[in-house]
Amino acid sequence: MLQGGGSREDLLALAAESGHRPLDLSLGVPADPAPAAEPGAGTATSAAYPPSRGTEELRAAAAGYLQRRYGVTVPVDSVAACAGSKEFISTLPLFLRDASDATREGSRRDTVLIPSLGYPPYELGVRLAGLRPHRVPVDAEFRMRLDLLPPKVVARALFLWVNTPANPTGVVEPLAPVVAWGRAHGVPVVSDEAYAEATWCDEPRTALSDGLDGVLAVHSVSKRSNGPGLRLGFYAGDPRLVAQLVPRRRAAGLMASDVSQATGTRLFADDHHALAQRRRNAGRVTELVDELNANGVSCTAPEGGLFVWASAPGGDGTAFARAAAARTGIVLAPGVTYGPAGRGHVRIAAVHDRAVLAPRLALLDRLLLGPRTASDRPAAKPCANPTGLVQPR
Missing domain, CATH: 3.90.1150.10 (Aspartate Aminotransferase, domain 1)
Structure with a gap:
C-alpha cells in the first residue's frame, strides 16, 4: 500500500x-439536485439581520416536524435555529461552558463526553472551548458503554454527545437508556439526529421522546432534504438550555440567512x-x-x-x-x-x-x-428491515 x-x-x-x-x-452528499430556494426570500428581509433564534415560522415548522414524525410536542420557544448542525456542534461546548455552573459536587465541569468513533467536530468543538474530550467506550458492535466510564470523568462531565444513526458506524443507539443515564448523573444529553431519517432497521427516533428535561436534539436540512448548501438546522429540547444558548449565540453573530430560514420553513413543513x-x-x-x-x-x-x-x-x-x-x-x-x-x-x-x-x-x-471468484466474495448481512420506509406520521 x-x-x-x-x-x-x-x-x-x-x-x-x-x-x-x-x-x-x-x-x-447524495448526487441529487438541491432543494430550490423559497421564491422571493432573498429580498423579504434583506434590510435587517435575520433573527438568530430563527423566525417564528421556521421554529413552528420545526416543532410541527417533530410532532408529525416523532410524536413529540415541543413548545416553539424551546426550538431555535442554527446555521447548520456542524456550526452548532463546533460551538456548543463553548456556549454551554459559559452558561453552566463552574462546579458540581466539588468537581469542575471541564469534560465533554464524545463518541469513541464520531464526527470530528465533536472533538474539535471541545478543544476550541478549552475543555477536555473523553471518548465513551463501546462494545464489539460499536454501541456506547456508559457504564464503563470512570466515576471521576462522569463527575466532571459538562454534557454528553450521542449520535444515532451514528456517523461513521451506522449504529442505531437505544436513546431511552442514554437519556436515563444522563438524568441519573446530572449530565445533559445532546443528541445529534442529522441522520434520523436514514434509520433503516427501525423507525426514526429522537432523544426528546423521553421528555425535554436535560436533553437537546439537533436536526438539519442537510441530510433530510439534501440541502447542505442552505446551512440551516435547528436545536430543540430543555427550555432552560435553549434559553441559555439563544442570547449567547446571538451575541456571537451566529445566524442563518433569511433565504435559508424561509426555505427551511417550507422544507420542514413538507414530508413528501x-x-x-x-x-x-x-x-x-x-x-x-x-x-x-x-x-x-x-x-x-x-x-x-x-x-x-x-x-x-x-x-x-x-x-x-x-x-x-x-x-x-x-x-x-x-x-x-x-x-x-x-x-x-x-x-x-x-x-x-x-x-x-x-x-x-x-x-x-x-x-x-487481485482476481477473485464468486466463492471468495462474502454475502452482505442485511439488517432486519434494510429499507425501513416508514411513512411520515
Missing part, C-alpha cells in the same frame, strides 16, 4: 493523478420530498453494500446512515484509502479520521446510483485485491 497522509485533500490529489475520473465517496430522498438513500445503501461485497470488500448493511463502515483490506484504513485513490480514483474516508479506534476501517458514502458505482468498484477489485 502507498504510504503518506490520509486527509481528504491528499486523497483528492491522488485521485486526480490516478488516470481515472475521481469518484468521491468520502462525503455524505423527504420521503422521496429517504427512498433514494435506502436504495443506494443497499446497492453499495451489494457492490462492495461483490468486489472484494467485505461489509454488512448499516442499521442507519448514509455510510458503509468496512474493515480495510490489509488492516490499515489510511493505506487502503491512499491506494484506492492513487490506482482507481476512488476517494474513501480513512476510519482513523473518526477516532483512533477506526484505524483499521474505511467509511464509504452511499451517494451514487449502482450505474456509477459498479464499474468503478469493479476496478477497485481488479487493481487492489
Whole structure:
C-alpha cells in the first residue's frame, strides 16, 4: 500500500493523478439536485439581520416536524435555529461552558463526553472551548458503554454527545437508556439526529421522546432534504438550555440567512420530498453494500446512515484509502479520521446510483485485491428491515 497522509485533500490529489475520473465517496452528499430556494426570500428581509433564534415560522415548522414524525410536542420557544448542525456542534461546548455552573459536587465541569468513533467536530468543538474530550467506550458492535466510564470523568462531565444513526458506524443507539443515564448523573444529553431519517432497521427516533428535561436534539436540512448548501438546522429540547444558548449565540453573530430560514420553513413543513430522498438513500445503501461485497470488500448493511463502515483490506484504513485513490480514483474516508479506534476501517458514502458505482468498484477489485471468484466474495448481512420506509406520521 502507498504510504503518506490520509486527509481528504491528499486523497483528492491522488485521485486526480490516478488516470481515472475521481469518484468521491468520502462525503455524505447524495448526487441529487438541491432543494430550490423559497421564491422571493432573498429580498423579504434583506434590510435587517435575520433573527438568530430563527423566525417564528421556521421554529413552528420545526416543532410541527417533530410532532408529525416523532410524536413529540415541543413548545416553539424551546426550538431555535442554527446555521447548520456542524456550526452548532463546533460551538456548543463553548456556549454551554459559559452558561453552566463552574462546579458540581466539588468537581469542575471541564469534560465533554464524545463518541469513541464520531464526527470530528465533536472533538474539535471541545478543544476550541478549552475543555477536555473523553471518548465513551463501546462494545464489539460499536454501541456506547456508559457504564464503563470512570466515576471521576462522569463527575466532571459538562454534557454528553450521542449520535444515532451514528456517523461513521451506522449504529442505531437505544436513546431511552442514554437519556436515563444522563438524568441519573446530572449530565445533559445532546443528541445529534442529522441522520434520523436514514434509520433503516427501525423507525426514526429522537432523544426528546423521553421528555425535554436535560436533553437537546439537533436536526438539519442537510441530510433530510439534501440541502447542505442552505446551512440551516435547528436545536430543540430543555427550555432552560435553549434559553441559555439563544442570547449567547446571538451575541456571537451566529445566524442563518433569511433565504435559508424561509426555505427551511417550507422544507420542514413538507414530508413528501423527504420521503422521496429517504427512498433514494435506502436504495443506494443497499446497492453499495451489494457492490462492495461483490468486489472484494467485505461489509454488512448499516442499521442507519448514509455510510458503509468496512474493515480495510490489509488492516490499515489510511493505506487502503491512499491506494484506492492513487490506482482507481476512488476517494474513501480513512476510519482513523473518526477516532483512533477506526484505524483499521474505511467509511464509504452511499451517494451514487449502482450505474456509477459498479464499474468503478469493479476496478477497485481488479487493481487492489487481485482476481477473485464468486466463492471468495462474502454475502452482505442485511439488517432486519434494510429499507425501513416508514411513512411520515
